[in-house]
Amino acid sequence: MKTPQFSKRKGGFTLIELMVAMAITTVIVTVLVSITGIAMDAWQRGRAEIRASRQAKSMLDTMAKDFESFVSRRGNNFDWLYAKVSDDLPGPTSNQSSNAASLILFTAATDRYLGDIGGQKDLGGDVSCVGYGLEYQDPISGKDNNDNHDANTFVFYRKLVDPKDTFDKLLGHDDLESAFQSFKTDLKKPENFVCENIYQFTLTFHVDVTQQTGNTTTTVPVRVTLGETGAGKELRMRGDGIKTDAKSGSLKPQVSDDELKAGRLTGVEIGVTVLSDAAVIRLGAGNLDQKVREKILAQESFQFSRTVEMPGM
Numbered sequence: 248m249k250t251p252q253f254s255k256r257k258g259g260f261t262l263i264e265l266m267v268a269m270a271i272t273t274v275i276v277t278v279l280v281s282i283t284g285i286a287m288d289a290w291q292r293g294r295a296e297i298r299a300s301r302q303a304k305s306m307l308d309t310m311a312k313d314f315e316s317f318v319s320r321r322g323n324n325f326d327w328l329y330a331k332v333s334d335d336l337p338g339p340t341s342n343q344s345s346n347a348a349s350l351i352l353f354t355a356a357t358d359r360y361l362g363d364i365g366g367q368k369d370l371g372g373d374v375s376c377v378g379y380g381l382e383y384q385d386p387i388s389g390k391d392n393n394d395n396h397d398a399n400t401f402v403f404y405r406k407l408v409d410p411k412d413t414f415d416k417l418l419g420h421d422d423l424e425s426a427f428q429s430f431k432t433d434l435k436k437p438e439n440f441v442c443e444n445i446y447q448f449t450l451t452f453h454v455d456v457t458q459q460t461g462n463t464t465t466t467v468p469v470r471v472t473l474g475e476t477g478a479g480k481e482l483r484m485r486g487d488g489i490k491t492d493a494k495s496g497s498l499k500p501q502v503s504d505d506e507l508k509a510g511r512l513t514g515v516e517i518g519v520t521v522l523s524d525a526a527v528i529r530l531g532a533g534n535l536d537q538k539v540r541e542k543i544l545a546q547e548s549f550q551f552s553r554t555v556e557m558p559g560m
Contacts, residue, residue, distance in 0.1 A: 298523070298524070300549070300551065301442075302443060303519050303521050306403055306442050307519065310517055311555045316355040317353070318558075319484060319486070324485060324487050325420060327353050327423075330452075332474040334480075338383040341531075348474070349379070353418070368409075374414070376408040377408070378427055378430065382402050386437070386440055400443050401446055421485075445520075447520045449472060450473050451473075453469075453470060454471060455511045456468075456507060479494065488510075515557060516552060518552040521549050526544070526547035530543060
């Protein structure tokens with residue numbers, strides 16, 4: 248009887264086994280790298296959006312408080328609110344803002360006298376004046392950093408004038424823009440910083456206009472968006488009515504100049520576009536193709552808005 252013989256195999260793997268293992272490993276690594284890349288992109292996008300929402304919230308909350316406590320009086324020819332879209336928009340030619348308004352209004356600001364209402368510095372009165380502006384500069388120094396343009400961004404400022412100076416120098420003027428010039432130089436000081444990366448903001452004023460057709464009186468809401476074609480670039484709320492360079496015939500619904508002037512300002516819609524930090528740096532580099540610039544704005548900008556009701560006048 249013969250004893251069965253068993254062949255002995257040396258330890259290790261064959262070349263085919265190694266190639267199969269390497270192929271499987273390559274597939275797994277490729278999938279992991281792809282998933283990691285997608286996760287990192289999503290994380291960066293989410294982080295940029297959270298930061299943008301914080302910037303927008305700071306701006307919208309601040310402006311909303313001032314609009315909600317807006318102060319005005321009828322029966323005079325004084326300016327109580329002034330808003331204008333400048334032809335000289337902030338930012339370099341390669342990265343210029345698309346819309347930005349200067350805004351001045353009277354309000355019962357709760358942070359007057361640095362919030363120490365009733366304290367030693369409080370000389371009485373509750374009507375303050377605030378001015379808003381958007382600048383392209385270094386937010387730390389408050390100046391255009393010519394040595395390092397990467398430090399520049401779109402900075403939103405708010406200048407608060409306390410009640411005494413408001414009463415002595417600003418109330419009772421028929422040209423609030425000119426009267427505020429002496430305070431505008433302080434607007435860009437670091438202590439007036441509100442937020443940064445505000446690429447553009449748009450003001451849309453809501454006006455209730457009364458129209459008379461025969462014996463029928465109707466009230467129609469009209470939207471005046473500063474900077475839009477036909478909507479004009481300037482609006483003043485005066486004690487004797489609304490004054491604007493908007494083409495009243497181009498507004499919807501159409502109203503006459505006299506009807507718009509006699510309208511009642513009921514609210515304002517604030518629309519804001521916030522850039523990510525990466526977008527500010529890339530756009531500030533200059534020499535960008537228009538399509539590349541549009542792509543950056545589409546992918547790395549975030550839009551926010553808020554509608555605020557204003558006290559009736």
